[in-house]
Amino acid sequence: MLTGCGKSDDVLVVGTNASFPPFEYVGGASGDEIMGFDIDLAQQIAKDAGKTLKIENMNFDSLIVALNAGKVDFIASGMTITPERQASVNFSEPYYEATQMVLVNKDNNSINSLDDLKDKHIAVQLGSTGDIMAKSYSQQVTAFNSGFEAVMELKNAKVDLVLFDSEPAISFLEKNPQLKMVELDFSPEFYGFAVAKDKVELLNSINTSLSTMKQNGGYDALVSKHMK
Ligand code: ARG
Missing domain, CATH: 3.40.190.10 (Periplasmic binding protein-like II)
Incomplete structure (x- = not known):
């Protein structure tokens, strides 16, 4: 019916x-x-x-x-x-339970605390909690329809970092050995x-x-x- x-x-x-x-x-x-x-x-x-x-x-x-x-x-x-x-x-x-995670290119050692996110160029997924959070740290936030696209932008060095949920971030890392993750003090x-x-x-x-x-x-x- x-x-x-x-x-x-x-x-x-x-x-x-x-x-x-x-x-x-x-x-x-x-x-x-x-x-x-x-x-x-x-x-x-x-x-x-x-x-x-x-x-x-x-x-x-x-x-x-x-x-x-x-x-x-x-x-x-x-x-x-x-x-x-x-x-x-x-x-x-x-x-x-999850948390946000920062992904950067391996040669980037400039992010060690939440303060370091200030005015960095951040890639996120549109409408995600990462998107909302990134905007609270920086005026330079570019939102993509998927995390894959955000990661691509990072690999092409068009942004400084990707802010994304921890588990998918780990799985993106496995496929992209040129990246590393930085764990910061984000709330659960x-x-x-x-x-x-x-x-x-x-x-x-x-x-x-x-x-x-x-x-x-x-x-x-x-x-x-x-x-x-
Ligand atoms: N946990 C984050 C949020 O709620 C991101 C979820 C993204 N999920 C997805 N299937 N793309 O905003």
């Missing part, structure tokens, strides 16, 4: 931005499969709800708009729970799944799936599978 917005009742649509390894990225044998930690969690959430998961891949800064327009049922995209976002969506219980961030304000039942079912996975070892198994 089709609902008003063209979605089948037995399908749960998750919105993501698959440029954020190991949480969501494009890969697999076919090279076009969307996979990762968030995707595996989302599969289990759908399964628990008796539904089939459908993945909608889009720009990170479009996700909340798509959610509130009813185009996706929930967001699984390494999205940090922030008070600003909580004004327009509801978040699940936090499911992962907590990722949550986002649902529209009026979808209370879905929020409850996501939280139930999460707590079940945490209790039965399913969550830890996915951490071991995806995290370095």
Whole structure:
């Protein structure tokens, strides 16, 4: 049966931005499969709800708009729970703790404290917490649709640094040995799944799936599978 917005009742649509390894990225044998930690969690959430998961891949800064327009049922995209976002969506219980990380070219030794970020040219992902934070340190911030593009800009020495979430930053480093990371004193961030304000039942079912996975070892198994 089709609902008003063209979605089948037995399908749960998750919105993501698959440029954020190991949480969501494009890969697999076919090279076009969307996979990762968030995707595996989302599969289990759908399964628990008796539904089939459908993945909608889009720009990170479009996700909340798509959610509130009813185009996706929930967001699984390494999205940090922030008070600003909580004004327009509801978040699940936090499911992962992260922090921001600085990536620079290996020969750059000029960044050793948060103060050193002042007026450096910083590349970020558009609409990310890194984007917001970078702007609090510097007037020179360039935002890209993906972390990959930000890293490319850094490799081409067009910017001084990339400010990005820790786990994807580590995974970018593995593929780019000419870069290094600098850990600064950033506060922790907590990722949550986002649902529209009026979808209370879905929020409850996501939280139930999460707590079940945490209790039965399913969550830890996915951490071991995806995290370095
Ligand atoms: N945690 C950061 C934020 O919420 C970045 C998330 C980016 N996620 C992605 N799938 N590209 O803003």
